[in-house]
Amino acid sequence: MTHGAATQSDRRNEAIDPSSAVVRFGADAPLALEGGGTLGPWAIAYQTYGTLNADRSNAILLCHALTGDQHVANENPVTGKPGWWETMVGPGKPFDTERFFIICSNVLGSCLGTTGPASINPDTGQAYALDFPVVTIRDMVNAQARLVDHFGIDTLFCVAGGSMGGMQVLEWAATYPQRVFAAMPIATAAKHTAQNIAFHEVGRQAVMADPDWRKGRYLEAGTRPEKGLAVARMAAHITYLSEQALHRKFGRNFQDRSAPTFSFDADFEVESYLRYQGRSFVERFDANSYLFLTRAMDYFDLAKDHGGVLARAFQNAKTRFCVVSFTSDWLFPTRDSRAIVHALNAAGASVSFVEIETDKGHDAFLLDVPELFKTTRGFIDSAARARGLPASGDSAL
Amino acid sequence: MSPITLTEDAASARVDLHNLAALVEAGSRVLDVGCGDGSLLRLLAEKRGVDARGIELSQSGVNECVAKGLSVIQGDADTDLVYYPDASFDYVILSQTLQAMRKPRDVIDHMLRIGRRAIVSFPNFGHWKIRLQILTTGRMPVTENLAYSWYETPNIHFCTINDFIDLCDEMGAQIEYASALDRFGMPVETRLPRLFWNLFGEQAVFVLSRKI
Numbered sequence: 001m002t003h004g005a006a007t008q009s010d011r012r013n014e015a016i017d018p019s020s021a022v023v024r025f026g027a028d029a030p031l032a033l034e035g036g037g038t039l040g041p042w043a044i045a046y047q048t049y050g051t052l053n054a055d056r057s058n059a060i061l062l063c064h065a066l067t068g069d070q071h072v073a074n075e076n077p078v079t080g081k082p083g084w085w086e087t088m089v090g091p092g093k094p095f096d097t098e099r100f101f102i103i104c105s106n107v108l109g110s111c112l113g114t115t116g117p118a119s120i121n122p123d124t125g126q127a128y129a130l131d132f133p134v135v136t137i138r139d140m141v142n143a144q145a146r147l148v149d150h151f152g153i154d155t156l157f158c159v160a161g162g163s164m165g166g167m168q169v170l171e172w173a174a175t176y177p178q179r180v181f182a183a184m185p186i187a188t189a190a191k192h193t194a195q196n197i198a199f200h201e202v203g204r205q206a207v208m209a210d211p212d213w214r215k216g217r218y219l220e221a222g223t224r225p226e227k228g229l230a231v232a233r234m235a236a237h238i239t240y241l242s243e244q245a246l247h248r249k250f251g252r253n254f255q256d257r258s259a260p261t262f263s264f265d266a267d268f269e270v271e272s273y274l275r276y277q278g279r280s281f282v283e284r285f286d287a288n289s290y291l292f293l294t295r296a297m298d299y300f301d302l303a304k305d306h307g308g309v310l311a312r313a314f315q316n317a318k319t320r321f322c323v324v325s326f327t328s329d330w331l332f333p334t335r336d337s338r339a340i341v342h343a344l345n346a347a348g349a350s351v352s353f354v355e356i357e358t359d360k361g362h363d364a365f366l367l368d369v370p371e372l373f374k375t376t377r378g379f380i381d382s383a384a385r386a387r388g389l390p391a392s393g394d395s396a397l
Numbered sequence: 398m399s400p401i402t403l404t405e406d407a408a409s410a411r412v413d414l415h416n417l418a419a420l421v422e423a424g425s426r427v428l429d430v431g432c433g434d435g436s437l438l439r440l441l442a443e444k445r446g447v448d449a450r451g452i453e454l455s456q457s458g459v460n461e462c463v464a465k466g467l468s469v470i471q472g473d474a475d476t477d478l479v480y481y482p483d484a485s486f487d488y489v490i491l492s493q494t495l496q497a498m499r500k501p502r503d504v505i506d507h508m509l510r511i512g513r514r515a516i517v518s519f520p521n522f523g524h525w526k527i528r529l530q531i532l533t534t535g536r537m538p539v540t541e542n543l544a545y546s547w548y549e550t551p552n553i554h555f556c557t558i559n560d561f562i563d564l565c566d567e568m569g570a571q572i573e574y575a576s577a578l579d580r581f582g583m584p585v586e587t588r589l590p591r592l593f594w595n596l597f598g599e600q601a602v603f604v605l606s607r608k609i
Contacts, residue, residue: 320468322463323470338472341470341472341480342477342480345470345480345481345482346480346481346482348482348485350448350450350468351468351470352459352462352463352467352468352469352470353459353469353470353471353472354456354459354460354463354471355456355471356456357456371460374460374464375460375463375464377464378460378463378464378465378466379463379466381466382465382466382467383466385466
């Protein structure tokens with residue numbers, strides 16, 4: 001067994017038998033899917049932090065991005081790295097675990113314990129692979145709603161997330177307006193643009209072009225489309241950064257050498273970095289999940305679901321919104337956030353909008369950006385006061 | 398709901414903000430265009446129980462507002478008012494910002510469309526000190542309230558109280574209330590004829606509505 005295969009078996013364990021808590025729904029409680037048909041039995045894996053209060057009014061649902069997972073603020077069982085939003089979630093942090101009950105679940109179609117293409121298809125006893133239904137952002141949200149039901153929570157105090165997580169936030173507000181008191185969509189859009197879809201298609205084609213993909217049946221074949229998935233990740237990773245950030249980090253610096261080798265080695269630091277990003281990604285993520293989740297994002301078009309008018313998605317919304325974008329994000333640029341804000345204005349919703357100055361690109365929502373912390377803290381605290389929940393630093397305000 | 402306590406910030410808000418706030422019906426819906434750091438919005442929310450929203454151009458201003466818990470969006474009054482539906486607010490306020498608009502008339506037009514009433518306050522370029530400065534120095538006036546040199550001022554569309562009244566007539570806007578203020582934001586003696594307002598008012602406040 002190679003080292004890679006050992007990691008693969010670890011990952012399969014997380015997909016089928018996750019270390020997270022899981023709610024399992026039997027064939028008698030299937031999930032109806034937007035594309036038609038149902039999924040069942042199915043499972044949803046999640047992490048929680050903090051304590052649910054007596055009237056169940058302090059729950060915050062965090063929605064993860066494309067390749068994220070439910071491990072927001074604990075060591076990741078696959079990578080051993082810190083949680084993906086430890087900057088934002090914890091005692092005294094903007095999403096304060098001492099005051100709020102934080103829930104994050106693995107999205108439908110992913111590979112960390114919620115049902116996805118790496119899960120076992122009860123009809124065949126083998127992984128679903130491409131037999132898994134094409135799920136949508138709304139399906140993900142409906143699955144989360146079942147988890148929220150499971151906790152006996154009627155109204156979530158807040159739903160927040162960035163990128164694909166932000167799409168889920170918007171879908172929550174549109175589909176379950178009565179169940180969302182406050183919503184924070186970050187670095188996201190109400191629809192995927194042609195350019196967004198184009199980048200995803202490059203990634204999918206890279207995976208499918210890898211002979212080890214085996215038309216999706218790589219798990220049974222004992223192979224893994226490592227090269228294809230790594231290329232997909234490398235291309236995608238560029239879109240998460242900005243030109244300025246790449247220049248600041250790498251410039252034209254050489255990697256462990258002082259002159260070009262006149263070969264196709266990773267002469268440049270930026271090449272070496274991308275190769276590393278590709279390699280480490282295939283260690284932790286299922287290739288078929290990548291296909292399904294990118295597809296779900298491509299299909300997202302909230303206005304289309306409401307007669308082509310985005311404002312209708314938020315009609316009579318009582319939810320208070322805080323929309324955040326980043327100046328150097330060219331994947332989900334500020335104009336996408338403005339479109340959301342204009343629709344919310346037109347719907348008469350309560351909305352704040354901040355464009356945060358940073359050169360860190362789309363990934364800024366995951367990074368140490370003090371303005372994001374400040375904005376989140378202000379928004380969450382004021383929403384908490386409006387909801388009759390304790391706010392941090394009431395007096396310091 | 399937790400009881401609303403007046404913060405120090407709101408209690409010590411400037412006199413002119415209090416005067417503006419007094420023009421707003423308690424419990425109404427207000428949009429403050431160019432809301433800065435949110436001082437007026439906060440005052441309205443805390444003292445008048447107003448559903449207060451804002452638009453502000455600067456990121457630092459917006460961030461301060463959001464940190465204060467106000468619903469404020471980053472945007473440009475000259476371009477973004479178009480996205481607000483008709484009659485969606487009771488009041489739309491433009492406080493000391495009219496002169497910085499690229500198209501002041503269009504902005505007022507939108508304010509009257511979006512709000513039942515528009516409240517506009519602006520520095521009066523007809524004040525005697527300004528007239529005197531131009532007369533005596535032959536140069537663009539620089540005063541305590543208007544402290545910029547002509548080449549760097551954000552104030553690109555000055556007007557006098559008389560000019561503003563003319564514009565209201567032209568636009569078919571009804572003047573429901575008007576007041577000229579001294580440099581401290583206190584009303585100039587209101588029994589004086591308007592000729593005197595235009596001489597002695599450093600600022601003016603108008604409440605407008607659309608003529609029906």
